[in-house]
Amino acid sequence: MSQILVFGHRNPDNDSICSAVGYAHLKNATDPGDVYLPARLGPVPPETEWVFARFGLMLPDEIRHVRTRVSDVMTHEVVSVGTGCDMLEAGALMRERGVRALPVVAEGTVRGIVNERILAERYLDDTAVLGFGAMPVTVGQLAHTLGARVLAGAADATLSGGVLIAAMEPETIRARISPGDTLIVGDRVRTQPMALEAGVACLIVTGGFQPEPAALEIARGTGAAVLATPNDTYATARLINLSRRCGEVMDTSVPFVQPGTLLTEAAEDLFASPHREAVVVDERGAPAGILTRTDLARGTRRRVVLVDHNEYAQSAPGLEEAAVVEIVDHHRVGDVQTSGPVMFLNLPVGSTATIVAMRFRELGAVLTPQLAGVLLSGVLSDTVLLKSPTTTDDDRRTAAWLGGAAHVEPMELGMEMFRARSAVAVFDARRTVTADLKEYHVGESRVAVGQVETVDAADVLAHRAELLAVMEGLAEDRGYDLVLLMVTDVVREGSEILAVGRTKLAERALGVTLAEGSAWMPGVLSRKKQVASRLAEAASR
Numbered sequence: 001m002s003q004i005l006v007f008g009h010r011n012p013d014n015d016s017i018c019s020a021v022g023y024a025h026l027k028n029a030t031d032p033g034d035v036y037l038p039a040r041l042g043p044v045p046p047e048t049e050w051v052f053a054r055f056g057l058m059l060p061d062e063i064r065h066v067r068t069r070v071s072d073v074m075t076h077e078v079v080s081v082g083t084g085c086d087m088l089e090a091g092a093l094m095r096e097r098g099v100r101a102l103p104v105v106a107e108g109t110v111r112g113i114v115n116e117r118i119l120a121e122r123y124l125d126d127t128a129v130l131g132f133g134a135m136p137v138t139v140g141q142l143a144h145t146l147g148a149r150v151l152a153g154a155a156d157a158t159l160s161g162g163v164l165i166a167a168m169e170p171e172t173i174r175a176r177i178s179p180g181d182t183l184i185v186g187d188r189v190r191t192q193p194m195a196l197e198a199g200v201a202c203l204i205v206t207g208g209f210q211p212e213p214a215a216l217e218i219a220r221g222t223g224a225a226v227l228a229t230p231n232d233t234y235a236t237a238r239l240i241n242l243s244r245r246c247g248e249v250m251d252t253s254v255p256f257v258q259p260g261t262l263l264t265e266a267a268e269d270l271f272a273s274p275h276r277e278a279v280v281v282d283e284r285g286a287p288a289g290i291l292t293r294t295d296l297a298r299g300t301r302r303r304v305v306l307v308d309h310n311e312y313a314q315s316a317p318g319l320e321e322a323a324v325v326e327i328v329d330h331h332r333v334g335d336v337q338t339s340g341p342v343m344f345l346n347l348p349v350g351s352t353a354t355i356v357a358m359r360f361r362e363l364g365a366v367l368t369p370q371l372a373g374v375l376l377s378g379v380l381s382d383t384v385l386l387k388s389p390t391t392t393d394d395d396r397r398t399a400a401w402l403g404g405a406a407h408v409e410p411m412e413l414g415m416e417m418f419r420a421r422s423a424v425a426v427f428d429a430r431r432t433v434t435a436d437l438k439e440y441h442v443g444e445s446r447v448a449v450g451q452v453e454t455v456d457a458a459d460v461l462a463h464r465a466e467l468l469a470v471m472e473g474l475a476e477d478r479g480y481d482l483v484l485l486m487v488t489d490v491v492r493e494g495s496e497i498l499a500v501g502r503t504k505l506a507e508r509a510l511g512v513t514l515a516e517g518s519a520w521m522p523g524v525l526s527r528k529k530q531v532a533s534r535l536a537e538a539a540s541r
Helices: 013-028 044-054 086-097 116-123 139-146 170-176 191-197 213-222 233-240 262-269 293-298 353-363 371-384 393-404 412-420 429-434 457-461 464-478 504-509 527-540
Strands: 003-010 035-041 100-108 111-116 148-150 162-165 183-185 202-205 226-228 277-281 287-294 302-308 322-328 342-348 439-440 446-455 484-487 494-501 520-522
Touching: 003 013, 013 035, 013 353, 013 371, 035 302, 044 371, 044 412, 086 100, 086 342, 100 287, 111 262, 111 277, 139 148, 139 202, 139 226, 139 233, 148 213, 162 233, 162 446, 162 504, 170 191, 183 233, 183 484, 191 202, 191 322, 213 226, 213 494, 226 277, 233 457, 262 293, 322 353, 353 393, 371 393, 371 412, 393 412, 393 527, 412 446, 429 446, 429 464, 429 484, 439 527, 446 457, 446 464, 446 527, 457 484, 457 494, 464 484, 484 504, 494 504, 504 527
Parallel strands: 003 035, 003 302, 162 183, 183 202, 202 226, 302 322, 322 342, 446 484
Antiparallel strands: 100 111, 148 226, 277 287, 439 446, 484 494, 494 520
């Protein structure tokens, strides 16, 4: 089961957000094999905040891009160990869970990693049995690794000497023993007491044999430890090397990345390190996943559904790296390309929310009153209360059906929604211009057209100088040849057109005079059909 993002265009308007939420609900109801998550590509318009609060639905989260992140490819089920776990346990856990590395965690935070390389170094050292000089162990720790019984000595006593195997004559081995050493021995009757008298700190009797009573008496007198293990001498010698705790042998130089890190950035760090894996940690340092070089080679593109747009310039950054699986739109066919056939639902209606609602009816999916109200607001906002020339009979029928399902009167809801849009306490010229700004390539020119819809255009136009200044700044900063702002009055059913830049292009296309920086156009409510399309026609002439 994978996650699929559903989102509308940049600088989202009400229809874009409402359609994304509605379509994600529909897909989750009709496609249980995946999880569809609604999202948005910018701040929430005031009327959308009001609508979602009015109907008690949660607003979708904002996303910045759809580039592949570490969390999209990493192994999510993390198998970790504590610092006190010995290497034998770690190796058994790796084999049981089929993993090559284990994060080492203390107090909820990743401190390092143990992996197959470290395990192999401990287990396959062919030169000698490693002593405890560099990494002391306790008697209890050693007994746990060997599956041994402690017959004498304190379990918490520390062993820090060398390790020897009694495979020679007693006199010979005695000459090699230093006080504090550990001796591995089988059922050698003479060697056991002799070694304890020579000062060994720990005597390990292998093969399931019991130590000589005399040896135990000496051990109790000297304070030495005596262990009895069922393993033979060879296995015991090998297992001793695995008695170290993970916190003592872990590798702390392993790369650490976060789930939201771009995969391209994480790949640079991982390939620059000698490690085959990186530990993925959350903001608290807790383990969140493992990223391997195999994950990088396999790669995964984020799967997305586009609603209310189908052009790269209007979509999320990184869309070219994602896998578009569906498109639901009511605009012209743009430049988004897919690697294979996808469902592309594009209808000449006034709102994407209309298409989403029609799909609910076609598929017989359950539509709650809350969701019906949100979709209705999308229809009403994009068709300007069903007055826009883009409005079709499908929009009108759908609005009536949604009104019944939401138990509201459509026009009353629409007027309340537009009043909410105008009820922003402090006027913000930049937000007014950019909140619903769309970019177009008109001939060889880059044109941006913004639109703000209100029940009283005079309130917005009182800030004409501020708006024009913001538009001039946008043209300079982003390299636009022409910037237009439609201040649409839904009551008077027309728009005041503000323009900066190549205003002659706008005058020729719209048939108006912009000598004063703006012009009133009665009946002009649709940016797509009455402004953008005319600009394209004028540029082609």
